[in-house]
Amino acid sequence: MKIPKHAFLIVFLMPQVLLIPGCTVSGPASLDKALEEAGDNRVEIMNAIRHFREQDDPEKLEAAEWIVSNMRGKSGYDSLDISTRVAMFRELTACRDHGKETVDSLARIYGRVYQQSMLRPDLATLDSAFLVDDIEAAFLARRRWPWAKTLDFATFRDFVLPYRVADEAVSRGWRRGIQQKWMRQLDSIAALEGMDKVENAAVAVGRLMQPFEWNGDFPPGPRLGAAMTDLTVGDCLDYADRVTFFFRAAGIPCTTDRVPVRGNGNAPHFWAAVIGEGGKVYIYQDSLLIPSEDHDVKFLKVNRECFSGDRDVTAGYLSAVTRELSLPDDVLKGDAGDYYLCASSRQEWIPVARGKRTGNGGVGFGTVATGRVAMAGRLDGDGKVKPVYGPFLITESGIRLIRDNERKGSVSLFRKYTPEIGEFADRMVGGVVEVSDNPAFSDPDTILTIANEPFRLFTKVTVSPGKKYRYVRYRGADNSYCNIAELELYPTDGSGQKLTGKPIGTDMPWGNVSERGIASVFDGDPYTSFDYMYPSGGWVGLDFGRNVSIGSVVYAPRNRDNFIREGDTYELFYWDTDGAGWSSLGSHTARSDSLVYDNVPTDALLYLRNHTRGKDERIFMYDVASRRQIFY
Numbered sequence: 001m002k003i004p005k006h007a008f009l010i011v012f013l014m015p016q017v018l019l020i021p022g023c024t025v026s027g028p029a030s031l032d033k034a035l036e037e038a039g040d041n042r043v044e045i046m047n048a049i050r051h052f053r054e055q056d057d058p059e060k061l062e063a064a065e066w067i068v069s070n071m072r073g074k075s076g077y078d079s080l081d082i083s084t085r086v087a088m089f090r091e092l093t094a095c096r097d098h099g100k101e102t103v104d105s106l107a108r109i110y111g112r113v114y115q116q117s118m119l120r121p122d123l124a125t126l127d128s129a130f131l132v133d134d135i136e137a138a139f140l141a142r143r144r145w146p147w148a149k150t151l152d153f154a155t156f157r158d159f160v161l162p163y164r165v166a167d168e169a170v171s172r173g174w175r176r177g178i179q180q181k182w183m184r185q186l187d188s189i190a191a192l193e194g195m196d197k198v199e200n201a202a203v204a205v206g207r208l209m210q211p212f213e214w215n216g217d218f219p220p221g222p223r224l225g226a227a228m229t230d231l232t233v234g235d236c237l238d239y240a241d242r243v244t245f246f247f248r249a250a251g252i253p254c255t256t257d258r259v260p261v262r263g264n265g266n267a268p269h270f271w272a273a274v275i276g277e278g279g280k281v282y283i284y285q286d287s288l289l290i291p292s293e294d295h296d297v298k299f300l301k302v303n304r305e306c307f308s309g310d311r312d313v314t315a316g317y318l319s320a321v322t323r324e325l326s327l328p329d330d331v332l333k334g335d336a337g338d339y340y341l342c343a344s345s346r347q348e349w350i351p352v353a354r355g356k357r358t359g360n361g362g363v364g365f366g367t368v369a370t371g372r373v374a375m376a377g378r379l380d381g382d383g384k385v386k387p388v389y390g391p392f393l394i395t396e397s398g399i400r401l402i403r404d405n406e407r408k409g410s411v412s413l414f415r416k417y418t419p420e421i422g423e424f425a426d427r428m429v430g431g432v433v434e435v436s437d438n439p440a441f442s443d444p445d446t447i448l449t450i451a452n453e454p455f456r457l458f459t460k461v462t463v464s465p466g467k468k469y470r471y472v473r474y475r476g477a478d479n480s481y482c483n484i485a486e487l488e489l490y491p492t493d494g495s496g497q498k499l500t501g502k503p504i505g506t507d508m509p510w511g512n513v514s515e516r517g518i519a520s521v522f523d524g525d526p527y528t529s530f531d532y533m534y535p536s537g538g539w540v541g542l543d544f545g546r547n548v549s550i551g552s553v554v555y556a557p558r559n560r561d562n563f564i565r566e567g568d569t570y571e572l573f574y575w576d577t578d579g580a581g582w583s584s585l586g587s588h589t590a591r592s593d594s595l596v597y598d599n600v601p602t603d604a605l606l607y608l609r610n611h612t613r614g615k616d617e618r619i620f621m622y623d624v625a626s627r628r629q630i631f632y
Helices: 028-037 039-055 058-069 083-094 100-110 128-144 153-159 174-190 198-206 225-230 236-249 518-522
Strands: 075-077 119-121 254-259 269-275 281-285 288-291 322-327 340-345 348-354 363-369 373-379 385-394 399-401 408-413 432-436 445-449 459-462 469-475 486-491 502-505 539-548 550-556 569-576 581-589 595-601 606-610 620-623 628-631
Touching (some): 058 128, 174 236, 198 288, 225 236, 322 385, 348 373, 432 550, 486 539, 502 518, 569 595, 606 620
Antiparallel strands (some): 269 281, 340 348, 373 385, 385 399, 432 469, 459 550, 469 539, 486 550, 569 581, 569 606
């Protein structure tokens, strides 16, 4: 996959142990328990229910009773308590520069707001005025706009009606405020042909929202919920909440789906899921609806945030082959306690699903994606995972235990983190190096076409231009933003002396940030790069001032400093299946853009840690035949 310009990737708080019950249906017993738990606030909750009883509108009454029944266990932040965090987001939205220095400066000004405090139970704090207004506004959408009129009641109830998604702050009047602001535009969209279908309406209504810019530099803190509908900067969770609340106000069924831990990364990931005709699920992103089966985020489990209880919806995401996973009792050593399916996050194992006992005494974990590495474990008294079985690779035909067997050999390592998440090396595929005697490159000769994604920081290629030229350039492939970090050119005379000249090119960097301009390609620093303003048409090169003959080209892709970095100290680990833990293979200081380790268990699960800098590291295995790292 080519990472979009503003890929939505979250780095937030590690997920808690996930329990995935089915969606509950309210009844008299659950309603009575909710009213009992309301305590001193019972009168307010009863007043809301009484309001809809007196209306003699069975559908509204059913909705109100369902909401109250499922308020049990719901809690969130007070909007006043998170006001400084909202102010910080608003300030960044107003700034032209959204870089890390700006974010850090705002964090110092507004302070840090942490998620561990300020939670307040809904049943004890929400009053009848809020509940009545929010339910009435939900039904305004249901009965005014054609896409909402066609919804069956269960879909409306589960994915339009709820006033919250998780534990974000509840904003009073959020739903009606969005409706009043956009009423004229929503009515105009409703008059268009085909708007009785949610799929068509979601695309049209989504265009009303301002463009959004991903930024993962904010300090962790509480979710802002409906407040995000007025903000245009944040991470993927902020974006998912923004879309969800805006769509619900417009009567479009939407919620947040999440990967507790990526199947190939260390953090969770969130996105807005639109429920279309017949229950078909779509991912909404940048005015596009992507069918769930085409979603290319790698996962082990996918969960859906529902007001009446989270759901395991892994089976609905078929971007990877899925299968039912169960482990026999003898593998799990016959213990009667709870078992958890765990995904990797750096050198830890994070529970993503609790197993259920099967008829034959084993433990089933439901539907999981194949091609992922997992661990079965139990929780100790401190809530930490104790590995029981694994690690293992989940395949279409079953599971394959990853063991540190006796086969050992030499490994060559070029990076510490997967190239699949947030990286840019694949943008060089299709890029070309051209030479010309004309500064406009009206009739250039191509001396190099980059056919494969670079697997190391610096790639050297011998070329044969045939004659001397004055001008050379790297022309980026379409939709690559001409991303390149370094371009070095060496003559045919074998001197090894790097050719120099005057930088030329389409010097219009993204965001008009000078550090992203064409000069960065020739500054000798592989951690600065050219980032063209437009997805296509960018190029960067040199005017040698004389005709020269090029004998070799060295290039480095734009990157997030996850290749091997010269001068940094690294430590390689393997998973010791007998000791059930990570065992060190020693530390080395890199002398180039690669590391070589000898006497490594080549079939084992490996992990490379950088002790000098950075935090992005990922488990991998080593393919001896291709001498490549295979990240999971």
